[in-house]
Amino acid sequence: QKEVEQNSGPLSVPEGAIASLNCTYSDRGSQSFFWYRQYSGKSPELIMFIYSNGDKEDGRFTAQLNKASQYVSLLIRDSQPSDSATYLCAVNRDSGAGSYQLTFGKGTKLSVIP
């Protein structure tokens, strides 16, 4: 059973701080990694994806990938109360047709305190 693990939280950070969200995965063949944000009662919204080792930055968000350690993280700089949501980590399966299937973690709930 291929798994994606996240701390369920809640993770509480003060406004303006850096929020760090972590995810580990069990399938060494995974090639693509995704972070979704989900507000209560809403659908998941893709905010970052990363395919190569290292860092990828987009505005206040940075995704970090370490395939050797099977670890992917999301950093949110200058956290805002509007960032309060559940963050889902997802990884694809191995190559071929499985590349188009995603396995999701159960999510980490982030609370940004004003």
Place this chain on the structure above:
Amino acid sequence: DAGITQSPRHKVTETGTPVTLRCHQTENHRYMYWYRQDPGHGLRLIHYSYGVKDTDKGEVSDGYSVSRSKTEDFLLTLESATSSQTSVYFCATKLGQAQYEQYFGPGTRLTVT
């Protein structure tokens, strides 16, 4: 996202009745997916499609069937709904030039009484 819609958005039905949920996309994309989301379980793949009349099972396919007769529509059917199928159902597809990224529809909240 405007490129993918689901209907109905809310439904209450009785145990034993058939239910069909519809997902519609305007992107003409091959891949479409059905997920369910439950507290404590996260998002789980039910079925997916990689083209018209080409479908395959996901992690939690028991009790569900799907059909795809047109590229833009992917239907999820509960042949005989059970209370364990009370959930929020999300459809997903790819948009634009996405490679593996999936984008989700607004969801259908289904309650089986």
